[in-house]
Amino acid sequence: MGAKDPDRFDLSALLGRLGVPGDALAGGDLEVHSPIDGSTIANIHTHSETEVGAAIARAAQAFADWRMVPGPRRGELVRLLGEELRAAKDDLGRLVTIECGKIAEEGRGEVQEMIDICDFAVGLSRQLYGLTIASERPGHRMMEQWHPLGPVGVITAFNFPVAVWAWNAAIALVCGDSVVWKPSEKTPLTALACQALFQRAVARFGAGAPDGLAQVIVGGREAGEKLVDHPAIALISATGSTRMGAAVGPKVLARHGKVLLELGGNNAMIVAPSADLELALRAIVFSAVGTAGQRCTSLRRLIVHDDIYDDLLPALKSAYEGIRIGDPLDSGTLVGPLIDWRAGDEMHRVLGVADDEGGTVHGGGPVTDGVPEGGAYMRPAIVEMPEQTETVRTETFAPILYVLRYSDFDRAVALQNGVPQGLASCIFTRDVKEAERFLAAAGSDCGIANVNIGPSGAEIGGAFGGEKATGGGRESGSDSWKAYMRRQTATVNYSDDLPLAQGITFDIKGD
Numbered sequence: 001m002g003a004k005d006p007d008r009f010d011l012s013a014l015l016g017r018l019g020v021p022g023d024a025l026a027g028g029d030l031e032v033h034s035p036i037d038g039s040t041i042a043n044i045h046t047h048s049e050t051e052v053g054a055a056i057a058r059a060a061q062a063f064a065d066w067r068m069v070p071g072p073r074r075g076e077l078v079r080l081l082g083e084e085l086r087a088a089k090d091d092l093g094r095l096v097t098i099e100c101g102k103i104a105e106e107g108r109g110e111v112q113e114m115i116d117i118c119d120f121a122v123g124l125s126r127q128l129y130g131l132t133i134a135s136e137r138p139g140h141r142m143m144e145q146w147h148p149l150g151p152v153g154v155i156t157a158f159n160f161p162v163a164v165w166a167w168n169a170a171i172a173l174v175c176g177d178s179v180v181w182k183p184s185e186k187t188p189l190t191a192l193a194c195q196a197l198f199q200r201a202v203a204r205f206g207a208g209a210p211d212g213l214a215q216v217i218v219g220g221r222e223a224g225e226k227l228v229d230h231p232a233i234a235l236i237s238a239t240g241s242t243r244m245g246a247a248v249g250p251k252v253l254a255r256h257g258k259v260l261l262e263l264g265g266n267n268a269m270i271v272a273p274s275a276d277l278e279l280a281l282r283a284i285v286f287s288a289v290g291t292a293g294q295r296c297t298s299l300r301r302l303i304v305h306d307d308i309y310d311d312l313l314p315a316l317k318s319a320y321e322g323i324r325i326g327d328p329l330d331s332g333t334l335v336g337p338l339i340d341w342r343a344g345d346e347m348h349r350v351l352g353v354a355d356d357e358g359g360t361v362h363g364g365g366p367v368t369d370g371v372p373e374g375g376a377y378m379r380p381a382i383v384e385m386p387e388q389t390e391t392v393r394t395e396t397f398a399p400i401l402y403v404l405r406y407s408d409f410d411r412a413v414a415l416q417n418g419v420p421q422g423l424a425s426c427i428f429t430r431d432v433k434e435a436e437r438f439l440a441a442a443g444s445d446c447g448i449a450n451v452n453i454g455p456s457g458a459e460i461g462g463a464f465g466g467e468k469a470t471g472g473g474r475e476s477g478s479d480s481w482k483a484y485m486r487r488q489t490a491t492v493n494y495s496d497d498l499p500l501a502q503g504i505t506f507d508i509k510g511d
């Protein structure tokens, strides 16, 4: 596979425009592959344990300076980063496609998500509001204020190789924190490109952005562990599998660090009898096969009412047959490759298990015609299941959509909630009562619940994350910034007395 023309993606020119020096691509110990054809596109240097330790020390030093820079001034650096991203949108989007295999439109969309979070963070840099709280004591003022937290360790997955860093970094930087980023071993080039764009923003910012404010460490599990275990890292924000989260969470908590976990999803859509089936169909296809089913928000379970099952299923199957699978760089392709053949083989294995459990599998095999040789191109699968089996309850990072039937609304909600994960959920209905019940306390138990919108493709303005095995963390919009700061309750006594709370008398003179 490595014998293919190494420059057919014009990678060195592309990386050059993004500011990554050509010598970063060769001579290193980490082979980077393009999922498009499985070929080796770079051999980059991984950081040793000592180098990771040095990066953390630099981040701690940078934090000590950066926390003293006023919030709006910190926002200016993020504004400049947003400008760099705007200028580099097409190039960085293309690199995302080459390195993680998502289609060109989605590669650019991911960069747009980065630009959006920068804009959000710039506004936020003037709105890191605290509270004034009524004190029970006369002549006292009580308040809550927010201070920078410390160096933040960001661990990201291959499927959103750049946007998830931006959600964390843009917010952490305006909050006064430094950032050390460990990207997926499968997507280090996009991380180097982000780092180069960040350095351009720093150069334009002028004095005041300390060395080591945002850094990338390239490496495997050990590099991540060093970050997770290091007492100087105040917050670990980790995106990945539920298994990874179960390992990382307790380790960070054991050293009394903070965690923000963004783990697996097993997202469902309920299609009610009153649904606009045309809209539902479009939403199903985008969220189930988009990004080749490799979003944590991908639609994995479809819960369809008996009355419309025989209308929806044939339409869905025929929509799947028309989906263009191919080179993600070609416009018109809707489904690109899976990240690698390991993922392709796993999809194949899981479909076999679903079949054994009584499922009827439509599609799902490898695609060999009209796709670049060497990539893991798989036909998205629809699997009609008799019940919500263990396989359905497990997240497989591939385009597999399980279909279940229901006749009673409460049963549909029970199915939707009846999995370990709790990320994204949705209902298609025109019945206001059903929509409201879905959003009520006894409705969806997920961090994201939508009506007449699919589960994926969230806007950055909302808090992103989920409950249960999804990890409970929230990042991106709303008040997620609070995870990146430390809260301080401060009470000031401006009276001539020392009244105690709860009316306690404690007279040291004894009279």
Ligand code: UN1
Pocket (backbone or CB within 6 Å): 113, 159, 160, 164, 239, 294, 295, 296, 297, 298, 455, 456, 457, 458, 459
């Ligand atoms: C992820 O898959 O890790 O809502 C994040 C979405 C995207 C983010 C997905 N904005 O699908």
